[in-house]
Amino acid sequence: MNKYLVTLAAIAMAALTFLGSGFSAVAAQEKAVKLPAPTLDTPAAQANTATAVFAGGCFWGVQAVFQHTKGVLNAVSGYAGGDKSTASYDMIGSGRTGHAESVQVTYDPKQISYGKLLQIYFSVAHDPTTLNRQGPDSGTQYRSAVFYQGAEQKKITESYIAQLDAAKVFPGKIVTQLTPFTAFYPAEAYHQDYATLNPTQPYIARFDLPKIANLKTVMPEVYRDKPVLVSQAGKAV
Template sequence: MRGALHALGLVAAAGLLAWGLLGNSTATEKAVILPAPAFDAAAAAPPAFETAVFAGGCFWGVQAVFQHTQGVLNAVSGYSGGARETATYASIGTGRTGHAEAVEITYDPKQISYGKLLQIYFSVAHDPTQLNRQGPDTGTQYRSAIFYKDAGQKQVAERYIAQLDGARVYVGKIVTQLTPLNAFYAAEAYHQDYATRNPNAPYIRRFDAPKIVNLKTVMPELYRATPVLVSFVK
């Protein structure tokens, strides 16, 4: 669906204007205010950096949210869940590769915890109750998934999902998959920093810009105005 919006170009933009969806982006996406994880990752001597891989619909918006998050050192759009040879934008569009559009987040655990990243992920980055879709994008490549790299991440994610389901913070049940991380493949260069480089694109204004506004509104202590961009990370 997203590819169709791109192909429509000015036609899509005109249509969005007609619907009144451009110019008030915050009205199109709502955050869910969530409690912090009751159980979180902890280490006596945290390393200099850790990584987390989340999938939640189009990777443009998920990447942008975490690029505006304090403590994040880098956030890269890419693919996870399938084989190396199908880790391309053209291939994953079929929905049959096993891949999900995902974001690999490198963060400083002394500044932000894995559990806090999950709180952002579930609150403002996507809707975890939508099965194999987010907004206008449909297919398994847009599924909600946490690719955990070890037992510690899995435990934090499992307990937080149980906590949120138990608190009934959503109308529907969380459908986020918990999947062991086998590999993450960075997406093509033109997908990186997409929301920052294309702030006036109709898709970004309609579906992704509101997420950044929501991060600033709901969790201002975790928001930073200047995003950390892939193009600036060595």
């Protein structure tokens, strides 16, 4: 897939930056956009858990961002938007299965709201203004999409996109798709917790570690230093 086609020069630079200058220096390579909080959000929490599904390029980085978010109980990389029969890494790479690389976020609505998750998603997890592309990765499988679950998530997401577009916080118009959720298929085991387990992998160092650093810088109130991993799902956060 395209994430493996980063040039040798970029790989060398990323590796040297990470190894020689550390985490904070890598963060300087990619900027986040500081966004206002949504004017419309979920009401006071009643349930113990809730889920949201976001797509925004390679799922490694999106998963890592939410794993470092307070109130998140689990963040699983996977596929949404297509059929079960084609929900595999090898097949979705064609861009013809309808799937997007996605992350299913299970969270405690008493600790963090759906609107706050959206703020993180649009601010540091990806660039919502690029159509079918994030960084070096291109194709519909890398599209920006929110797979909303129910009328409330749809309404809050639509409202926030309109709010951000009206405020002109991005240089271009938001192209994020709003798609009704049908199913989520977890990705293969080797994709789970990938950024945490492979911090010196050149792609992670260049494109994903900056997202985690930006979360800490831009939204310190929700940042958690120790990520909640897929293998730790269900444990206290």
